[in-house]
Amino acid sequence: MKKTILALLMACALISCSVQKQIVDKPIIFDGERIALTKEYLLQRYDLNQDSPQIEPQMIVLHWTAIPTLEGSFDAFNNTKLPNWRPDIKNVSGLNVSTQFLVDRDGTIYRLMPETFMGRHVIGLNHCSIGIENVGGTEQWPLTEEQLKSNIWLVNYLAKKYDIDYLIGHYEYTNFEGHPLWLEVDEGYRTKKTDPGVDFMEKVRKATKKFNFKPVPSK
Ligand SMILES: [Zn+2]
Numbered sequence: 001m002k003k004t005i006l007a008l009l010m011a012c013a014l015i016s017c018s019v020q021k022q023i024v025d026k027p028i029i030f031d032g033e034r035i036a037l038t039k040e041y042l043l044q045r046y047d048l049n050q051d052s053p054q055i056e057p058q059m060i061v062l063h064w065t066a067i068p069t070l071e072g073s074f075d076a077f078n079n080t081k082l083p084n085w086r087p088d089i090k091n092v093s094g095l096n097v098s099t100q101f102l103v104d105r106d107g108t109i110y111r112l113m114p115e116t117f118m119g120r121h122v123i124g125l126n127h128c129s130i131g132i133e134n135v136g137g138t139e140q141w142p143l144t145e146e147q148l149k150s151n152i153w154l155v156n157y158l159a160k161k162y163d164i165d166y167l168i169g170h171y172e173y174t175n176f177e178g179h180p181l182w183l184e185v186d187e188g189y190r191t192k193k194t195d196p197g198v199d200f201m202e203k204v205r206k207a208t209k210k211f212n213f214k215p216v217p218s219k
Contacts (some may be wrong), residue, residue: 064137
C-alpha cells in the first residue's frame with residue numbers, strides 16, 4: 001500500500017515537473033506582397049523556383065533579437081519590407097527578416113507565421129530551416145531560464161513534427177558553407193553573428209540529446 005502511494009506521489013511530481021507549454025499565434029503581416037518577395041528571395045538567393053513560399057524543415061536555428069521587449073522585437077519582423085535600419089542587407093532583397101517563432105522573456109511562445117513558410121533569418125539556409133527568436137540577448141538582457149525551457153520545449157515539438165537533422169545557433173551558420181543544404185549564391189553575402197550564445201546552445205543541445213541531431217560541420 002505504502003509503495004503504491006509513493007509511486008502515485010512520484011508520478012504526480014513528474015507530471016507537475018514536466019514543462020507544460022502552449023503556442024500563442026501572433027501573426028506578422030504575411031500578405032500577397034510578402035509571399036511574392038519570399039518567392040523572389042528563394043529564386044534569387046537559392047535558385048529555387050517555387051509556386052509557394054513553402055519549405056521542408058530540416059534544421060532549427062536559434063537566435064536572439066538583441067531588442068529587450070516583445071513589442072520591439074515583434075515590430076522588427078512585422079512589416080513586409082526591410083526597414084531602413086538594416087541597410088547592410090537591404091541591397092540584397094527587400095524582404096523583411098522574420099522567424100516562425102518568437103519567445104518572450106517570460107517564456108511565452110509566439111508563432112509569428114506559418115511554420116512551413118520561409119522566414120528570412122539565416123543566410124544560405126532559410127529554405128530548409130525554422131527559426132526561433134528570443135527577446136533580448138544583449139549583455140544587459142541575457143536570455144532567461146524561462147526562455148531556455150521554452151526553446152527546449154519548442155525543439156521537442158518541432159523535432160517530433162518534422163524530419164529535423166540539425167539544431168544550430170545562428171553563430172554557427174557559416175559552418176554550412178559548402179554543405180549540400182547551403183544554397184546562397186553570393187559568396188560575398190555574409191554577416192557576423194554571435195546569437196544565441198555558446199552557453200545557451202550547449203544547454204539546449206544537452207536537453208534535446210535524445211534526438212541525435214547531426215553534428216554541425218567543422219569549418
Ligand atoms: Zn540571429
